[in-house]
Amino acid sequence: MNAKAALRFAQCLPMIAICHTANATDVMRLEGFGPISRSMGGTAMAFDIGTAGMMSNPATLSLGEAGSRLSIGVDLLQPDISTRNLDTGETAESKNKSKNRGPYYAPQIAYTYRGDRWALGIGTFAQGGVGTEYGNDSFLSDDGNSQPTGLDSSSRLLVLNIPLAFSFDVTDELTVGASLDAMWMGMNLNIMFARNQVGALIGDGRVSGTLLPVLGALPALDGAHISFSRAEPIASGADAWGYGGRIGLLWRATTSTNVGLAYNFASEMGDLKGDATVTAVDSVVGKISLPGKIKIRDFQIPASLSLGVAHEVNDRWLIAVDVSRAFWKDVMKDINVTFNSDSGGDLNLKFPQNYHNQTIVALGTSYRIDNWTLRLGYRHATEAAPSNLLFASLPVTPTRHASAGISYDLGYGSIDLAYSHAFTETTTNRSLPNAPVPIRNSHAQDNLVLSYTHRF
Template sequence: MTTRKIVASALVSALAGGAQLAQATDVFRLEGYGAISRAMGGTAVAHDVGPAGMMTNPATLSLMADGDQAMLGLDLVTTDIKVKNKATGESVSSDTHANNRGPYLAPEAALTKRLGAWSFGVGAFAQGGLGTEYGNGSFLSRAAGGLATGLDNSSRLLVLNIPFAASFQVTDKLTLGGSIDAMWQGLNLDLLLGADQVGSLIGAGRASGSLVGALGGLPDLRGAHFSLTKDQFLGSGVDAWGYGGKLGMLYRATPDTTLGASYTFKSRMDDMEGRATLTAIDGIAGQIAFKGKIQINDFQMPAHVDLGFSHHLTPQWTVAADVSRVFWRDVMKDIKVAFTADAGGDINILLPQDYKDQTIVSLGAAYQVNDSLTVRAGGRFASQALSSSTLFAVIPATPRKHLSAGLTYAFSKQSKLDFAYSHAFKETMDNTSQPNTSAPIEVAHAQNNVTLNFRYSF
């Protein structure tokens, strides 16, 4: 293992700390980093949100006071996800059926240093993820013809970001910043495809390889199930390392108004690799398991551009607004699965996703009550990136409207506690189309997020 990966692995372990992943709400991305940003609707491009600013616009590090600052914190996310079979009226909720499911916990850690015109930072943040757990007894675990399989349907995606950031105050008005980010992502997935879904993939040219013929040769094929899951806090069936980066700038238009812009580059992740089991379900022969190696190829986090401004209405009142464009279309056309059985044979599948680019508007306000207390509130509104015709029950990344509130309490000039609460309003989406569902489904998803940070200046 390289030195970079040894250091990064240590940071990942420190970040995870035996915890579980967070459920992202801007598709696979969290709707803001750190409690200050989260309480203000995720705004972070043009105002000081503390060390977590390196995750959105590294140039905001120069807005912090001189000296060093450390931050420790966590997100706690509780989800309300329900899938309904519109043909039968049956429903199933995503609950804690296994050790690595919700409620989801994502710690954060960062350290910054200000040296004159220069500011530096390093951190470890959960950038986003996804988690569902429907168990093995619902209609999602029945193959064609209503055959009960007893096989799980679940998902867990975790994306970690380890930025090394710097900013430089060029003039009194202009600041530039950037970061190089080590990234890690891991995926657990249990997914049952009915025989009709398998046939739809084959008919559309989305399934190929020698195992396609083997499945087709079974006397009464009812479905196929992929399992690439480790039932551990951080363990993932497949994972990969990679890198990303950001560029940012700030411009102080007036003493009370700051403009900001940042660009986050598309990630460069290796293919996720690991072990998996492909189980063919046959009405006569039963369940036939093929163990082997699996890859999820070219699974990337998208590029996005963020523009923002902040303005001091009075010495106590601050307002902020950001507009973001997230380029999901470039990275989520298909989920590319490649499986090679230990006993020989392979299958390659393209699961269609066809995400759309997403526009996000974030609004926030803060009021400094006194030297010890600041209160905040905000809202966040996004266009829908997912298409109903390609929705998976195990990937319900649909919420797009949030309201948030929070506060900062200063125990002293050195120590501060930040708190935020964010509510994602219920979003409902239907899918009646193969290959990503067999039965017509309705997926409803809402959630609550609590964020707590402790900051210490020294």
């Protein structure tokens, strides 16, 4: 690939982008990038996972064969989410009611070139997100009197990375790598806050602005609904661009054992902005809608540190283990929202989250038989989101995943397939302000990844 072709390829990447992103499994991050890593529990620090290495440990790009690799693939994700009202027994099911929410698919494309002692790569990957679609007729759309409002309850968060990566063999044993990522984030949200939730937020000092006394003057405020959403494949109700990146190293400890280390920097995203409507629901005067502009301030993806070891038992059998720490506590204390009405006045809200830092252990193995390679993996993570602060519209609960995959080497390329299953996780929240009534959320997920890599 010459310089002009590479430039044209880079210019096309943002247009390819992601079409949908589903509920990610390490909170708002996917549990692995590309089918090789995904099928091996998300391990990726110390062995060649293909072009997707630029999203995990860019130093592993130097493990590829000399020459070029072009990968094209798709991620298919099907979440199974429901929320139960523990007082009444009603259940709200997250279903596929809109063309931009589930089953989710995330196309990915990447190119790498391996020279003598260096390698480079560029690509587009879905990094993660969350998504629900409860519709407008469940108890999550009810007001403070448990009366239906007909207002939608749904969410979608998309995170897209466009990394430019480089690796260099410092010695025959040590390789360093780095990437700089352009990042795009888009959010849709339709969420109802019943009267008791609004009261709890006000009582905790989490609501301010000139619109607060206006809402307080209504004769019988039963709730408030926030809506910013676009039913399109990529475009979202509020979005922003930013940047991120990572550094990594790879040490060839022995001829059969590699050790990898990578640090993923916290994102630097701009505030998400878009058009929105706040609807006050009053049992006397009805619904009062206020169109305006929404801003979600300082919503970031956290830094993470990962260490991994990969060992070749023989020329066919590989085993790998990664341990990661994701620093969610640094970026997810509150969700900070500002609404400015077109007719004047503003409303500032802080929704508590208080995430914990997360530790993730991943195990993977692969075995090659002629042109076929079989893979298995398991991944376990600690809980990041406190159960008493769970939003039904933002479930980020899966912590256990099993995976399997298969590859076929065509000689000039390979076809790679991976399947992973997030085991059902059940979380209960009986606390205001994020739950209007005691709720129990159940979340499982199936994920299929397919890609083709061409070597030339």
